[in-house]
Amino acid sequence: MSTVIKAVDAIDFLDGESLHVSQLRDRPSEEFIEFVRDAFPTEREYDSMLTRKLRRRSSTGRHVQYDLGEMSGFLSVFLQHHQGGDFSISDERWLLGGASKIQFGFTLHRADGTPTRMVIRMEPRESLNATSRNREFELLTAMRGVVPVPDTYWVDADGEWFPEPALIYAFAEGVSRPTDSAFRVSGAGQNFGPTLRARLAEQFMEHLALIHTYDWSSAKLPSFTIPRAASTDSALWQLNRARRVWEEDKGEDLPYLDVAARWLEDNLPVLDNPSVVHGDYRAGNFLFNENTQQITAWLDWERGYIGDRHRDLAWTLTRSFGHLAEDQKTFLVSGLVPLPDFLPWYESLTGLAVDHDALRFYRVFDAYQLVVSNLASSYRVAKNGRSHQDALLMWTHGVSSSIASDLLTILDEEIL
Amino acid sequence: MPNYPEVxxxxxxxxxxxxxxxxxxxxDDPVAVDHARILLAQLRFQLARAAHWRQxxxxxxxxxxxxxxxxSDHVSPTVASNLAEIVARGRVILAxxxxxxxxxxxxxxxxxxxxSAVVRIASTEYPAVAHTIVSHSRPVxxxxxxxxxxxxxxxDALSVRPFEEFSESP
Known part of the structure; x- marks a missing residue:
């Protein structure tokens, strides 16, 4: 039994009263914050983001919905300081930005007359994912020329100029789903249809291979902590982050999730080759041109890190992100790639072998963190009215049982 | 009796x-469109399940x-006694x-x-506890x-049983 487990057990029985602990999570004390930091050491930047999340939970109220005029005002002041010279902005509008971040589109007209379409990606009061705008900015910048990503311009990492931390990047043309397709929240389970699917699948696999084989050693990634090769650092930091989030956000206990956590702690894989990990590699997070059928941009790098590529592979294999093909038999990974083809195709493109033990670890881990995100963080953020997407967060709550079923299937094989 | 919440x-x-x-x-606000669709979907779900929350x-x-x-079969007498107490209370509430x-x-x-506390503190008995937790979690x-x-x-919607098929085991 680890000291971490003992420690968590101790805090769960503060006063022996769940209401007390729930209130502690709504208004975290410094003692609670120091406890979770100490119990679950993780990457420096993640520690900083999670600590900031908890402190702000106590010091700031419900999410405030700014109007277009207010956002334009924040932007103008920011640009006066960072852009300088004569400029104007136009075409301000809200953009769809998934479950976690606010997106605001605009066109910047500089003195030389060149209009540039841009996007502000800003956090709400509390996001589904307490991630770093610095990291997202650095990773997007590093991946320029590797796979299609928007150009990056500025980052306001501490919310000095905008109401919350934000980054500004180029507007990317394209759609995340066929315009005539049925509405699917976040793109999960998106059906592209057989023709488009084949074109996108090829690029989907090629881009994944390019990300994982990219030599990041000369990239500027100061907000990332690099795990040691031939160690379990990468897996442990990820596990500790997810377990910390569970302890910070949960509204209920789930015994099978505690079994999963112990299994993960006992089966940490050794990292062979540190890679760039996208962190949310699936349909819904790329844009494509419907006419050329080319992927135009990979977005949502906020969960990215340097670590074990099997984390991306396992994530992409998540059943909730795919669906059955027209034959009602073949499972399509992320709605794109037939399951039997996925790993062999990846190995042939990258020249990297898939370690099936590591893949199994990350399949359990990814299911674990999806349950954490959809049951704990969604609940806590919406309960306190902290985001612009509280209604969506409570809708994603419903996916948890499907993911839990997958998690139990893997645990069945490992434990029973 | 009118069912006011469902109406x-x-x-x-x-x-x-x-x-x-x-x-x-x-x-021209895609975010508002998105919210409207989610609210509508959530209302439909709540109506579909309104009569089933207690079940x-x-x-x-x-x-x-x-x-x-x-x-309880796999833990110390002290822990088993605590679980027995909480089980007895559960049976009273169910009855x-x-x-x-x-x-x-x-x-x-x-x-x-x-x-969850048992899972976290279990030591030599942990394999049996984990086995029991995982196997009993599947039905729920x-x-x-x-x-x-x-x-x-x-x-895999085709593998999901209709909710009406679930009944309380004896």
Whole structure:
């Protein structure tokens, strides 16, 4: 039994009263914050983001919905300081930005007359994912020329100029789903249809291979902590982050999730080759041109890190992100790639072998963190009215049982 | 007896379908359109499940009570005694026809809390405890998949049983 487990057990029985602990999570004390930091050491930047999340939970109220005029005002002041010279902005509008971040589109007209379409990606009061705008900015910048990503311009990492931390990047043309397709929240389970699917699948696999084989050693990634090769650092930091989030956000206990956590702690894989990990590699997070059928941009790098590529592979294999093909038999990974083809195709493109033990670890881990995100963080953020997407967060709550079923299937094989 | 909550939900759905969503879709705010669709979907789900919340709560409490009994076979007498107490309380709540969904859910939370603590502190008995927790979690998770199936999240919807098929095991 680890000291971490003992420690968590101790805090769960503060006063022996769940209401007390729930209130502690709504208004975290410094003692609670120091406890979770100490119990679950993780990457420096993640520690900083999670600590900031908890402190702000106590010091700031419900999410405030700014109007277009207010956002334009924040932007103008920011640009006066960072852009300088004569400029104007136009075409301000809200953009769809998934479950976690606010997106605001605009066109910047500089003195030389060149209009540039841009996007502000800003956090709400509390996001589904307490991630770093610095990291997202650095990773997007590093991946320029590797796979299609928007150009990056500025980052306001501490919310000095905008109401919350934000980054500004180029507007990317394209759609995340066929315009005539049925509405699917976040793109999960998106059906592209057989023709488009084949074109996108090829690029989907090629881009994944390019990300994982990219030599990041000369990239500027100061907000990332690099795990040691031939160690379990990468897996442990990820596990500790997810377990910390569970302890910070949960509204209920789930015994099978505690079994999963112990299994993960006992089966940490050794990292062979540190890679760039996208962190949310699936349909819904790329844009494509419907006419050329080319992927135009990979977005949502906020969960990215340097670590074990099997984390991306396992994530992409998540059943909730795919669906059955027209034959009602073949499972399509992320709605794109037939399951039997996925790993062999990846190995042939990258020249990297898939370690099936590591893949199994990350399949359990990814299911674990999806349950954490959809049951704990969604609940806590919406309960306190902290985001612009509280209604969506409570809708994603419903996916948890499907993911839990997958998690139990893997645990069945490992434990029973 | 009129079912006011269900009629209210149905009226809200009608308003969303006929008035609010079409008006929002004619506008130029994609975020508002997205929100309107989610609200409509959530209202439809709530209406579809309005009559089943208490049954769901009973099924969960029944399943976790059985899980606690099974775990008791593998833990120390002290822990088993504590679990026996919480199981007895669960059976009283289940037997009381006046128990509402909130009472059922609150006690389910107490049992889950106790079982999570057992998982965390178990040492030599851990393999048997883990085995029991995982095997007893399957039925309750499948029931939850069924309950949430109208949301359309499940990648293998054909394998999900209709919620009406779930009944409390003796």
């Amino acid at each position: 209210t939900l149905d009226a809200m759905i009608h308003s969303m379908e006929e008035v609010i969503t079409p008006a929002v879709e004619r506008g 769901r709560a009973r099924l969960e409490l029944t399943a976790y009570t059985e899980m606690a009994v099974a775990v 009381d026809p006046r128990s509402d969904a909130e009472q059922l859910e609150r006690h389910t939370g107490n049992i889950r809390r106790a079982l 998770v499948e029931m939850q998949r069924s309950f949430y199936a109208p949301m359309g999240w499940d990648a």
